[in-house]
Amino acid sequence: MFKSLRLRMILIILSGTILSILLxxxxxxxxxFNKFDKYMADEQENKIxxxxxxxxxxxxxxxxxxxxxxxxxxxxPITRGFNIVLEDDKQNIVFEYYVDNSMIxxxxxxxxxxxxxxxxxxxxxxxxxxxxxREILIDGKKVGVVNVGYTGPFMISEREIEFxxxxxxxxxxxxxxxxxxxxxxxxxxxxxxxxxxxRITKAANDIRRGNLDVKISTQHNIxxxxxxxxxxxxxxxxxxxxxxxxKRLTSDISHELRTPLTILQSHxxxxxxxxxxxxxxxxxxxxxxxDRLIKLVEELKKLTDIENNNIELHISKFNISILINxxxxxxxxxxxxxxxxxxxxxxxxxxxxxxxxxIAQILINLLSNxxxxxxxxxxxxxxxxxxxxxxxxxVSDTGIGISKENLPYIFExxxxxxKSRNRKTGGAGIGLTIVNALVESHNGTITVDSIEGKxxxxxxxxxx
Ligand code: ADP
Numbered sequence: 001m002f003k004s005l006r007l008r009m010i011l012i013i014l015s016g017t018i019l020s021i022l023l024x025x026x027x028x029x030x031x032x033f034n035k036f037d038k039y040m041a042d043e044q045e046n047k048i049x050x051x052x053x054x055x056x057x058x059x060x061x062x063x064x065x066x067x068x069x070x071x072x073x074x075x076x077p078i079t080r081g082f083n084i085v086l087e088d089d090k091q092n093i094v095f096e097y098y099v100d101n102s103m104i105x106x107x108x109x110x111x112x113x114x115x116x117x118x119x120x121x122x123x124x125x126x127x128x129x130x131x132x133x134r135e136i137l138i139d140g141k142k143v144g145v146v147n148v149g150y151t152g153p154f155m156i157s158e159r160e161i162e163f164x165x166x167x168x169x170x171x172x173x174x175x176x177x178x179x180x181x182x183x184x185x186x187x188x189x190x191x192x193x194x195x196x197x198x199r200i201t202k203a204a205n206d207i208r209r210g211n212l213d214v215k216i217s218t219q220h221n222i223x224x225x226x227x228x229x230x231x232x233x234x235x236x237x238x239x240x241x242x243x244x245x246x247k248r249l250t251s252d253i254s255h256e257l258r259t260p261l262t263i264l265q266s267h268x269x270x271x272x273x274x275x276x277x278x279x280x281x282x283x284x285x286x287x288x289x290x291d292r293l294i295k296l297v298e299e300l301k302k303l304t305d306i307e308n309n310n311i312e313l314h315i316s317k318f319n320i321s322i323l324i325n326x327x328x329x330x331x332x333x334x335x336x337x338x339x340x341x342x343x344x345x346x347x348x349x350x351x352x353x354x355x356x357x358x359i360a361q362i363l364i365n366l367l368s369n370x371x372x373x374x375x376x377x378x379x380x381x382x383x384x385x386x387x388x389x390x391x392x393x394x395v396s397d398t399g400i401g402i403s404k405e406n407l408p409y410i411f412e413x414x415x416x417x418x419k420s421r422n423r424k425t426g427g428a429g430i431g432l433t434i435v436n437a438l439v440e441s442h443n444g445t446i447t448v449d450s451i452e453g454k455x456x457x458x459x460x461x462x463x464x
Pocket of ligand 1: 369370372373397399400401402410415416417429430431432433455456
């Protein structure tokens with residue numbers, strides 16, 4: 001129930017509003033009506049006091065109680081709504097005035113209509129006659145006692161009723177307006193949040209269905225929504241890249257496998273058919289193709305190990321200067337054969353803590369690339385230096401370079417720039433992926449700088 005974000009937000013805002021309205025009503029009732037009760041009690045006392053004054057003045061006319069004078073006070077507005085019983089100093093009743101029953105009924109009705117506060121009041125149950133007794137004093141001498149009676153706790157006038165009713169109805173109308181406003185605000189704010197969430201959900205569902213070209217706008221004015229949209233866009237982009245790489249891989253691998261297999265097939269068929277004699281040269285060609293296949297399978301195996309985080313390091317202290325010199329020596333013949341100069345600038349006797357074979361593999365891959373992506377007359381330079389407890393290895397060449405578009409992807413598995421694709425010497429695009437993983441496994445860093453047509457420089461930093 002209430003699973004939708006929009007409905008939930010509306011309900012939360014609405015319940016918040018209703019709760020605040022309730023609290024405001026309770027507080028208003030408790031404070032305001034307490035004050036109002038006190039005001040009413042004071043007013044009541046004032047009115048009784050006025051009755052006492054009226055009676056005192058009536059006495060003063062003849063310095064005694066006079067029935068005719070007293071009769072006049074029946075019509076005075078001061079006595080309106082009061083029952084009055086006046087006794088002289090000898091406790092004889094000298095004047096009686098009763099509000100008729102219909103008047104009492106009218107008053108109770110007024111009290112009922114007034115409701116006395118939104119929360120109701122126990123005064124409502126108290127509609128009996130209240131009597132107050134006051135002495136009539138002239139120069140400190142008691143000349144009589146008056147009993148003033150009225151219905152309920154107070155004598156209420158129409159204006160007072162209007163006042164209380166006004167407060168109650170303003171609380172009521174503000175409550176209605178607040179609820180309407182909060183529903184509107186709930187709908188509006190939930191739209192602000194839920195619309196982009198719905199858009200993001202739709203985009204995520206599109207991605208799930210394989211549409212990786214989705215792009216969500218990041219121009220929203222809520223920061224978190226923008227961040228989420230950016231993440232989803234990034235996710236779609238990298239999934240797209242991975243998908244492109246996967247497709248490329250399938251075609252690359254099938255291409256890599258097909259070429260040697262077709263050569264093998266045609267050679268073997270020609271030998272079987274007697275077109276060719278199984279000479280040493282022909283068999284050598286077949287063996288080369290078998291070697292290529294084996295190399296490809298080995299590289300795939302290495303890649304699988306890397307992807308499964310299966311790099312097992314055999315760390316030992318060794319002289320990296322000697323190791324790199326040996327590797328350079330082993331490459332020299334091939335470089336000479338191609339007419340590429342292989343230069344070295346290696347600081348002597350640098351000792352490093354690492355896996356000798358893996359570091360050798362890094363250098364072999366970089367030098368193979370240096371050989372692959374240079375032409376006759378180019379130059380490849382290897383330099384090794386020690387700096388701040390680090391070893392910095394640079395392999396630079398003056399070869400074909402890498403375009404800006406290709407540069408970010410060269411460490412991706414099976415990535416090969418188009419230029420290298422058709423080269424006979426082109427590998428499977430795994431070499432740099434392996435280099436990157438091996439450097440990372442040594443907690444080192446690798447960076448590449450390249451200008452298309454000018455050359456490439458790889459810089460590796462390994463801690464000693
Ligand atoms: P492979 O060499 O098997 O193609 P790598 O992972 O070693 O795969 O290299 C990936 C791609 O990076 C290469 O196909 C090539 O386009 C580019 N590359 C790597 N090294 C160099 C270099 N020294 N000069 C120019 N391009 C290079």
